[in-house]
Amino acid sequence: MGRQPxxxxxxxxxxxxxxxxxxxxxxxxxxxxxxxxxxxxxxAGLRRCGKSCRLRWTxxxxxxxxxxxxxEAEERLVIDLHARLGNRWSKIAxxxxxxxxxxxxxxxxxxxxxxxxxxxxxxxxxxxxxxQNNPEAAPCNxxxxxxxxxxxxxxxxxxxxxxxxxxxxxxxxxxNSSITPTESSDPHSxxxxxxxxxxxxxxxxxxxxxxxxxxxxxYCEFGMSSLEGNSPWFLELKDLGDDYFGxxxxxxxDLSVLDMSDxx
DNA sequence: AACTGGTGCAACCGCTGCATG
DNA sequence: ACATGCAGCGGTTGCACCAGT
Numbered sequence: 406m407g408r409q410p411x412x413x414x415x416x417x418x419x420x421x422x423x424x425x426x427x428x429x430x431x432x433x434x435x436x437x438x439x440x441x442x443x444x445x446x447x448x449a450g451l452r453r454c455g456k457s458c459r460l461r462w463t464x465x466x467x468x469x470x471x472x473x474x475x476x477e478a479e480e481r482l483v484i485d486l487h488a489r490l491g492n493r494w495s496k497i498a499x500x501x502x503x504x505x506x507x508x509x510x511x512x513x514x515x516x517x518x519x520x521x522x523x524x525x526x527x528x529x530x531x532x533x534x535x536x537q538n539n540p541e542a543a544p545c546n547x548x549x550x551x552x553x554x555x556x557x558x559x560x561x562x563x564x565x566x567x568x569x570x571x572x573x574x575x576x577x578x579x580x581n582s583s584i585t586p587t588e589s590s591d592p593h594s595x596x597x598x599x600x601x602x603x604x605x606x607x608x609x610x611x612x613x614x615x616x617x618x619x620x621x622x623x624y625c626e627f628g629m630s631s632l633e634g635n636s637p638w639f640l641e642l643k644d645l646g647d648d649y650f651g652x653x654x655x656x657x658x659d660l661s662v663l664d665m666s667d668x669x
Numbered sequence: 670a671a672c673t674g675g676t677g678c679a680a681c682c683g684c685t686g687c688a689t690g
Numbered sequence: 691a692c693a694t695g696c697a698g699c700g701g702t703t704g705c706a707c708c709a710g711t
Contacts, residue, residue, distance in 0.1 A: 421679070421705090443696070459697075460680070495699060507679080510700070515677055 418452040422461055426451055430458055431466050464507045471503035475512050483509055484517060485600060488531040500603045 422430075433449035439462070442455035451458065475483065479501055486497045494506035494513075501509065513528075521528040 419681075441696095454681095456697080457680075463698095464679075492700065506699075511678055514701095 417454050417457075419457075422465075426453065427461070427466060430461060434462060434466075460507075464505045467505075469503055470505065474516075475501075475504070475509075479504070480512075480517060482603070483513065484521070484531075486603070487513065487517075487528075489604065 429449050429451055430445070433445060437448070442459045445451070445455055445458045446453045449458070453461075482501060483497060486500055490496045492510075494510045498504050498506040498509050518528045521531075522534070525534050526532070527534050
């Protein structure tokens with residue numbers, strides 16, 4: 406029958422993570438890699454549920470995370486992706502390197518939703534609000550896309566490599582063969598190479614759009630930008646360097662578990 | 670200075686699909 | 691084939707912080 410239970414519910418700590426717990430989790434994952442969350446709390450010496458550890462790592466401790474508010478371009482990308490994918494936050498997050506589903510979901514609920522309502526757009530259907538009050542009104546699907554990411558225009562906040570790949574993608578895949586039927590049926594995907602590329606599987610498969618640190622030094626450098634200011638232990642960690650972790654560069658096995666390009 | 674309401678975000682809860690025995 | 695566990699996902703909650711009164 407089945408497997409062993411994930412974790413016993415007794416003695417499992419809940420609530421905000423302490424710096425000490427963060428340190429233990431990061432140390433464990435950098436040493437052993439990201440696998441089998443069920444065993445992580447036990448092996449890392451944490452009184453947490455594996456689920457909680459996974460969440461903490463993916464939403465907060467992961468070194469490739471960007472911190473801070475989404476910029477204007479990211480916000481518009483989220484709106485466009487939401488119009489196409491709905492509330493599938495993980496799918497949306499997969500198309501925004503360095504952003505988590507939780508972060509995007511929160512940003513959507515606290516910022517974008519209100520903005521759209523203010524603009525007279527239903528955040529669920531992406532249709533004008535008055536259209537719903539008056540079904541007779543003429544359709545106005547372009548209202549959102551008037552300000553969408555324009556491949557030839559406002560793309561200064563999108564990483565250069567993504568734009569470059571979008572350009573080559575649009576020239577090499579004129580038949581949109583890598584786009585799912587649902588996505589390719591979208592009336593807007595044809596005329597926006599950047600969106601077509603981002604929605605395509607090629608985007609997710611192309612690891613060059615991600616910049617994941619592979620050493621502890623790089624983790625510290627990389628992580629500093631995201632955790633600086635709100636995780637005092639991280640300063641300490643940076644100072645301790647390899648002495649603290651007792652390791653230098655990762656071996657191949659470590660690298661393989663750190664490759665999360667297919668996870669989000 | 671104290672209170673109140675709004676806001677933002679981290680973390681939890683519960684469900685689902687897939688894997689496992 | 692079936693029961694069960696796990697990982698992942700989306701919805702929701704709780705709390706800290708801040709601005710306004």
